[in-house]
Amino acid sequence: MLAVAVITVSLFSLGWILLGSNDIPVKADPATLAKGKALYDDICATCHGMNGNGDGVLAANLQTKPRNFTTGAFKFRSTLSGQLPTDEDLSITIKSGTHSTAMTTFETFSPEQIWALVQYIKTFSPRFSDSNEYPLKTISYGNEIPFTRESIAKGRKVYVEMQCNKCHGDAGEGNGPSADSMVDNWDDPIQPSDLTNPSALKFATSPAEIFRTFATGLDGTPMPSYREAMSDSEMWNLGNYIYSLQTHQGYYEPIKAEEIK
Amino acid sequence: MMRCHLQNTSVPYIGSFLAVLILSCTVITPNARAIPLFARKYKTTCFTCHVSVPMLNEFGRRFQANGYRIANSEPKTPTWDQLPIVLAFAVTPEVIYTHSKDNITNEVIDSRNFSTYGVDMLTAGDFGSRLSWFGDVTVDPKEGAGIESLFLIYHAGAINFTLGKQILRTLFPIQFTLGTDYLAQSYDSFADASLTDKGVPIGGTNTLLLEEASYAVSAFGWVPDILNGFRYELAFTSGNDGVDLNDASALFLSTDQTIYYANNAPLKVGLWYYTGKHKLYDLDSTGAWIYDGHENTPWRLGIGADIYDPWVKRINLNGQYMIANDDNIYNGSSFGQQRMTGSFLGLTAILLPEKMYSYGRWDHKEVNELNLSDTQWTMGLKYHFVPNVFLSGELAFDNPKIPHQLDNSTTTLSIGTMFAY
Numbered sequence: 001m002l003a004v005a006v007i008t009v010s011l012f013s014l015g016w017i018l019l020g021s022n023d024i025p026v027k028a029d030p031a032t033l034a035k036g037k038a039l040y041d042d043i044c045a046t047c048h049g050m051n052g053n054g055d056g057v058l059a060a061n062l063q064t065k066p067r068n069f070t071t072g073a074f075k076f077r078s079t080l081s082g083q084l085p086t087d088e089d090l091s092i093t094i095k096s097g098t099h100s101t102a103m104t105t106f107e108t109f110s111p112e113q114i115w116a117l118v119q120y121i122k123t124f125s126p127r128f129s130d131s132n133e134y135p136l137k138t139i140s141y142g143n144e145i146p147f148t149r150e151s152i153a154k155g156r157k158v159y160v161e162m163q164c165n166k167c168h169g170d171a172g173e174g175n176g177p178s179a180d181s182m183v184d185n186w187d188d189p190i191q192p193s194d195l196t197n198p199s200a201l202k203f204a205t206s207p208a209e210i211f212r213t214f215a216t217g218l219d220g221t222p223m224p225s226y227r228e229a230m231s232d233s234e235m236w237n238l239g240n241y242i243y244s245l246q247t248h249q250g251y252y253e254p255i256k257a258e259e260i261k
Numbered sequence: 262m263m264r265c266h267l268q269n270t271s272v273p274y275i276g277s278f279l280a281v282l283i284l285s286c287t288v289i290t291p292n293a294r295a296i297p298l299f300a301r302k303y304k305t306t307c308f309t310c311h312v313s314v315p316m317l318n319e320f321g322r323r324f325q326a327n328g329y330r331i332a333n334s335e336p337k338t339p340t341w342d343q344l345p346i347v348l349a350f351a352v353t354p355e356v357i358y359t360h361s362k363d364n365i366t367n368e369v370i371d372s373r374n375f376s377t378y379g380v381d382m383l384t385a386g387d388f389g390s391r392l393s394w395f396g397d398v399t400v401d402p403k404e405g406a407g408i409e410s411l412f413l414i415y416h417a418g419a420i421n422f423t424l425g426k427q428i429l430r431t432l433f434p435i436q437f438t439l440g441t442d443y444l445a446q447s448y449d450s451f452a453d454a455s456l457t458d459k460g461v462p463i464g465g466t467n468t469l470l471l472e473e474a475s476y477a478v479s480a481f482g483w484v485p486d487i488l489n490g491f492r493y494e495l496a497f498t499s500g501n502d503g504v505d506l507n508d509a510s511a512l513f514l515s516t517d518q519t520i521y522y523a524n525n526a527p528l529k530v531g532l533w534y535y536t537g538k539h540k541l542y543d544l545d546s547t548g549a550w551i552y553d554g555h556e557n558t559p560w561r562l563g564i565g566a567d568i569y570d571p572w573v574k575r576i577n578l579n580g581q582y583m584i585a586n587d588d589n590i591y592n593g594s595s596f597g598q599q600r601m602t603g604s605f606l607g608l609t610a611i612l613l614p615e616k617m618y619s620y621g622r623w624d625h626k627e628v629n630e631l632n633l634s635d636t637q638w639t640m641g642l643k644y645h646f647v648p649n650v651f652l653s654g655e656l657a658f659d660n661p662k663i664p665h666q667l668d669n670s671t672t673t674l675s676i677g678t679m680f681a682y
Contacts, residue, residue: 108334
């Protein structure tokens with residue numbers, strides 16, 4: 001009896017590891033895909049379209065356009081720029097929603113429902129079944145730098161050096177000189193986030209989440225990855241600075257771009 | 262919602278209106294939300310469910326048809342700290358300028374009114390995965406407080422049950438209208454018949470006006486597997502004023518079918534029907550209502566469609582044809598049949614996403630027995646400063662005609678705003 005239990009647990013664990021793996025494409029069973037399709041067609045298609053191309057009937061009335069799933073480009077990931085998201089990344093986005101947009105939270109869905117949705121959404125892009133896209137590499141965070149005045153001041157300097165102000169404005173209010181001319185990969189107008197407004201920022205409830213955005217970039221938007229351009233410590237300092245802007249508790253020397261030069 | 266039109270109040274109320282408007286525009290931050298209840302609950306904006314408040318979009322209609330829940334979701338019973346102790350509210354004041362001309366006597370009447378829906382205090386929530394509630398209490402400084410709607414919902418998958426005062430779910434539960442009513446959908450035969458003092462139903466105006474809440478028990482739901490979604494509702498109601506079931510009752514049926522006919526653009530066709538029985542009452546010499554021995558068996562039938570253009574999906578066309586039949590009401594000389602036929606055709610255009618909208622509507626109704634016809638044109642423009650604050654203007658032209666009795670054209674300009682939090 002014990003042996004049967006051990007074997008069962010071992011097989012289950014192996015299955016979970018394979019299913020949750022970022023090393024190879026996950027192939028969901030037909031029943032899961034059918035369940036995911038039923039949910040998607042009823043709920044998600046109103047925005048994302050029946051074919052996942054982001055062209056649902058609601059899209060025309062939304063400033064932040066629904067994601068086009070057919071390209072496999074996703075904003076919110078833990079993976080390197082240009083890579084596919086992990087299943088966990090997609091699950092988190094579905095479950096938590098992206099506030100201040102029409103993407104509502106689906107936290108009342110069961111884990112099985114979200115899993116089925118993730119697997120069905122992945123069928124819209126052939127990239128998810130292409131073994132050349134794998135393994136997925138998740139970012140590393142390095143050594144966290146505490147949220148201190150010193151770090152915030154350094155972050156402000158990085159903000160200017162990296163020319164974040166060109167899009168996000170000197171005060172981070174999303175009104176930089178390039179702000180009004182930006183478009184995403186689908187030529188839809190897109191506004192840089194107001195970094196001082198916590199309701200306008202997505203997945204930025206901590207310096208670590210903001211660090212992740214610098215490291216991964218927001219694929220499909222003009223926000224690139226700075227992983228090659230910044231060190232981990234610079235991204236932590238910049239994350240602390242942005243966090244201080246949105247929580248209105250920070251302190252920084254108002255360094256102008258001219259002073260950096 | 263019931264409206265309270267307060268007559269002959271101009272300067273002080275216009276001042277109040279402007280103050281509210283300015284306050285709304287300056288105090289509300291861009292992160293404020295639109296429909297406060299469900300936007301808060303689901304951490305989203307009003308545009309998830311509305312084209313522009315109050316017109317529902319495709320997601321909002323599905324949400325409503327699922328009993329104000331996302332399909333297949335199973336909310337948990339909230340803990341005490343999650344209960345909506347702080348109620349959401351909405352204020353919708355408007356200024357109405359009316360120019361009315363009697364085309365028989367050439368008499369002209371101009372009036373300027375300040376109108377308000379009062380303050381709507383809203384509440385909704387869950388008692389676990391199966392049971393939820395919805396409530397809307399209006400507090401008006403002149404008329405006091407009143408329950409607009411309050412009902413329980415039992416969720417059982419593709420079928421939900423409700424009990425309480427509620428707006429029954431037709432193909433067009435609410436559209437863009439600001440200051441004007443839908444002539445056909447608002448048709449109340451008794452309002453016309455009560456030009457006499459005979460044949461009036463209990464309560465004076467009790468009937469079933471679909472844009473107002475009625476006391477009902479209802480079974481309704483959403484079946485996503487039939488093409489791209491089938492909605493239905495079957496209700497038993499005592500009408501808007503909630504009188505004794507012995508005096509008035511009706512059976513209500515409403516269905517519609519959605520298909521994505523091209524490029525994710527939906528086409529929806531539907532019908533609703535209700536039939537019932539009213540006892541007719543008259544005022545006696547003491548001012549009391551007495552049953553006059555007559556009963557009316559009314560029925561109403563509406564057939565409608567709603568379609569988005571398949572190219573940019575920014576144009577919505579909707580229309581409805583309706584027949585209203587009463588078999589036994591007093592028409593001025595005798596009791597007998599009275600039938601209204603009417604229709605409306607509306608257009609909504611999204612000019613700027615989440616910002617600016619325009620709409621127009623043509624309404625018409627005819628009542629042969631009264632020799633009455635009424636045609637109304639409406640056009641409007643709405644602008645959202647932020648999702649939960651908008652400014653709206655509407656121009657309406659109405660021309661009811663009863664030959665040799667009534668030819669009274671009215672032009673109405675309404676300027677209103679809404680603030681919800």
